[in-house]
Amino acid sequence: xxxxxxxTQVRRIAVLGTGTIGASWAAWFLARGYAVDAWDPAxxxxxxxxxxxxxxxxxxxxLGLADGADRAAVxxxxxxxxxxxxxxxxxxxxxxxxxxxxxxxxxxxxxLPAGTILSSSTSGLIMSELQEGLDSAGRFVVxxxxxxxxxxxxxxxxxxxxTDPNAADWAxxxxxxxxxxxxxxxxxxxxxxxxxxxxxxxxxxxLAVQYGLASVEDIDAAVSRGPGLRWALMGPHMTMNLxxxxxxYRGMLGHFAPGMQAWWxxxxxxxxxxxxxxxxxxxGVEEEAGERSIEELxxxxxxxxxxxxxxxxxx
Amino acid sequence: xxxxxxxTQVRRIAVLGTGTIGASWAAWFLARGYAVDAWDPAxxxxxxxxxxxxxxxxxxxxLGLADGADRAAVxxxxxxxxxxxxxxxxxxxxxxxxxxxxxxxxxxxxxLPAGTILSSSTSGLIMSELQEGLDSAGRFVVxxxxxxxxxxxxxxxxxxxxTDPNAADWAxxxxxxxxxxxxxxxxxxxxxxxxxxxxxxxxxxxLAVQYGLASVEDIDAAVSRGPGLRWALMGPHMTMNLxxxxxxYRGMLGHFAPGMQAWWxxxxxxxxxxxxxxxxxxxGVEEEAGERSIEELxxxxxxxxxxxxxxxxxx
Numbered sequence: 001x002x003x004x005x006x007x008t009q010v011r012r013i014a015v016l017g018t019g020t021i022g023a024s025w026a027a028w029f030l031a032r033g034y035a036v037d038a039w040d041p042a043x044x045x046x047x048x049x050x051x052x053x054x055x056x057x058x059x060x061x062x063l064g065l066a067d068g069a070d071r072a073a074v075x076x077x078x079x080x081x082x083x084x085x086x087x088x089x090x091x092x093x094x095x096x097x098x099x100x101x102x103x104x105x106x107x108x109x110x111x112l113p114a115g116t117i118l119s120s121s122t123s124g125l126i127m128s129e130l131q132e133g134l135d136s137a138g139r140f141v142v143x144x145x146x147x148x149x150x151x152x153x154x155x156x157x158x159x160x161x162x163t164d165p166n167a168a169d170w171a172x173x174x175x176x177x178x179x180x181x182x183x184x185x186x187x188x189x190x191x192x193x194x195x196x197x198x199x200x201x202x203x204x205x206x207l208a209v210q211y212g213l214a215s216v217e218d219i220d221a222a223v224s225r226g227p228g229l230r231w232a233l234m235g236p237h238m239t240m241n242l243x244x245x246x247x248x249y250r251g252m253l254g255h256f257a258p259g260m261q262a263w264w265x266x267x268x269x270x271x272x273x274x275x276x277x278x279x280x281x282x283x284g285v286e287e288e289a290g291e292r293s294i295e296e297l298x299x300x301x302x303x304x305x306x307x308x309x310x311x312x313x314x315x
Numbered sequence: 316x317x318x319x320x321x322x323t324q325v326r327r328i329a330v331l332g333t334g335t336i337g338a339s340w341a342a343w344f345l346a347r348g349y350a351v352d353a354w355d356p357a358x359x360x361x362x363x364x365x366x367x368x369x370x371x372x373x374x375x376x377x378l379g380l381a382d383g384a385d386r387a388a389v390x391x392x393x394x395x396x397x398x399x400x401x402x403x404x405x406x407x408x409x410x411x412x413x414x415x416x417x418x419x420x421x422x423x424x425x426x427l428p429a430g431t432i433l434s435s436s437t438s439g440l441i442m443s444e445l446q447e448g449l450d451s452a453g454r455f456v457v458x459x460x461x462x463x464x465x466x467x468x469x470x471x472x473x474x475x476x477x478t479d480p481n482a483a484d485w486a487x488x489x490x491x492x493x494x495x496x497x498x499x500x501x502x503x504x505x506x507x508x509x510x511x512x513x514x515x516x517x518x519x520x521x522l523a524v525q526y527g528l529a530s531v532e533d534i535d536a537a538v539s540r541g542p543g544l545r546w547a548l549m550g551p552h553m554t555m556n557l558x559x560x561x562x563x564y565r566g567m568l569g570h571f572a573p574g575m576q577a578w579w580x581x582x583x584x585x586x587x588x589x590x591x592x593x594x595x596x597x598x599g600v601e602e603e604a605g606e607r608s609i610e611e612l613x614x615x616x617x618x619x620x621x622x623x624x625x626x627x628x629x630x
Contacts, residue, residue: 020560124574146541146542146545147557152544152545153540153544154536183533183537184530184533185528185529186528186529187526187527189581190574191578193523193533193537194537194538194541194542195578196519196523196582197516197519197534197537197542198551198554199519199578199579200515200518200519201512201546201551202551203515204511204512204514204515205512205551205552211502211504212501213500214499214501215499216552218498218499218500218508219508219512220549220552221469221496222471222498222509222550223509223546223550223551224546224549224553225468225496226467226468227509227513227546228543228546228548228550229623229627230461230616231516231543231547232546232623233539233543233619233620233623234535235520235535235537235538235543236513236517236520237520237534237535237596237599237600238539238600238603240600241600241604241609241612242462242609242616243462245609246609248600249596250597253589253593257588257589257593259505259506260514260588261585263505263511263514264518264585265585266505267511267515267518270576270580272576274572281564282564282565282568284552285555288552288553289553289556294557294563297553297557301549304548304626304627307627308544309544311619311622311623311625312622312623
């Protein structure tokens with residue numbers, strides 16, 4: 001089961017589901033020079049997809065298009081099976097419900113070409129539970145991106161129990177080939193890896209509101225004007241390596257680990273993100289946003305992301 | 316006790332302790348056009364401080380110097396009391412030990428000019444425990460920066476029990492005046508706020524190694540090529556606001572809060588950062604660093620930080 005095409009031979013990519021994540025994937029694949037076979041079951045999806053690509057294209061141009069990239073290289077399909085029938089790779093971004101994704105997988109199972117790998121954008125589901133009973137289960141992997149996928153490089157690749165290990169290797173290689181930064185998640189756990197890391201930070205940010213440590217806006221600034229600037233450069237372990245001075249990580253262990261361990265002991269509560277606590281945060285976020293609408297905040301985020309990626313590199 | 320100088324009247328800043336943090340503060344204040352009164356008890360500190368400023372200056376030039384900024388405007392003092400005697404503001408970055416800081420504070424207490432506020436860079440100590448018994452206790456606050464302070468905008472300001480509320484307000488205003496991004500921490504807790512947030516993320520990153528979820532390098536990339544890029548733009552709450560699509564934070568609460576809450580339930584362990592686990596991380600960080608020395612990694616970090624600050628703005 002390792003008869004997969006060379007990464008350079010991939011021409012057509014099926015994008016199943018064209019909501020926020022799927023449309024962003026479509027834009028990225030177009031920018032990298034692929035033809036996209038798109039499908040979505042929702043009414044009006046064709047216009048929304050076209051509009052998303054229209055908005056994203058100048059950003060993708062700023063990051064640099066592949067030779068031959070054509071924003072119009074999209075074929076709209078009436079069924080998922082039709083979309084995958086001619087595809088060399090499939091990126092699935094259907095709603096985050098086990099029954100919905102399973103029904104979709106059963107639909108396309110007979111139509112998936114031999115050697116074509118399906119990668120699911122799922123953030124919350126487990127591939128082993130999704131792939132049961134499919135003839136092509138060995139070619140199903142998780143390829144979880146971060147919002148917006150056409151700008152954020154990270155993709156988490158996870159194999160299910162029935163996934164061919166070569167299929168996971170192929171997917172990692174292919175994401176790298178298209179300019180993404182894939183990482184290999186070795187175990188199936190809720191939230192994969194990056195969302196667990198994000199949830200840990202978010203939990204403490206919610207507790208900071210609960211404890212009244214600072215305003216919501218100041219809590220956000222405590223990340224974005226402080227350690228968040230470093231996290232765009234390096235992850236938590238490398239950050240600690242540089243916190244140790246010339247002695248590196250071992251120096252950090254000697255100097256900071258005891259204090260860190262003591263802080264951890266005071267950080268064991270799980271907040272309930274509802275009711276008055278949730279309302280306090282909503283009010284704080286609205287104050288922080290001020291006059292800016294969600295669309296304006298998104299546009300600001302994307303423009304600044306382009307700038308940062310220009311400094312740090314795209315992949 | 317609110318007879319503090321106007322922020323624009325400050326001319327001389329005493330920097331007590333010129334290790335990694337203090338030297339970086341000195342460089343920042345020089346770049347903002349202040350005269351620095353420096354003191355450190357360690358042998359050879361004068362050369363190390365000069366060398367730090369020499370290395371940092373081109374970065375500070377890239378960020379933009381204040382009119383009249385002069386890297387040579389440093390006066391070296393033989394005692395801490397002499398350094399503060401003519402200062403309009405004091406930034407203290409002595410070692411993180413209660414006894415050391417208390418002894419230093421007792422030394423300078425009689426010499427601190429009326430109206431001059433002392434701000435401590437302490438990350439792990441509590442001002443209420445530091446300021447006991449000082450005549451000038453009302454003018455002592457925490458002003459905790461992030462490494463390196465001459466590049467990272469965030470400063471956490473915390474008042475102790477005996478701190479004059481006007482002194483904390485003054486410090487916040489002054490940090491803003493010199494181009495920093497101060498935030499007000501309303502309660503004294505271990506690690507203030509940003510380090511608690513950082514510790515929460517770091518804990519989960521350590522657990523990811525313990526659970527064998529991914530390599531150390533991939534765990535770091537799970538932040539720096541993913542959510543870390545967004546955290547340079549906005550904090551955890553605003554990130555969630557944009558995760559909710561057009562419905563904003565309330566939309567996020569409906570869609571993601573239940574899953575988030577479920578993940579939190581699986582994230583309750585405190586790792587012990589020692590022994591085999593620590594060795595695994597050290598080996599992983601060394602593999603990630605490859606041929607790059609600590610100095611080279613620091614230089615890379617700083618150059619990229621300059622680039623990001625150029626995109627996002629300095630303060």
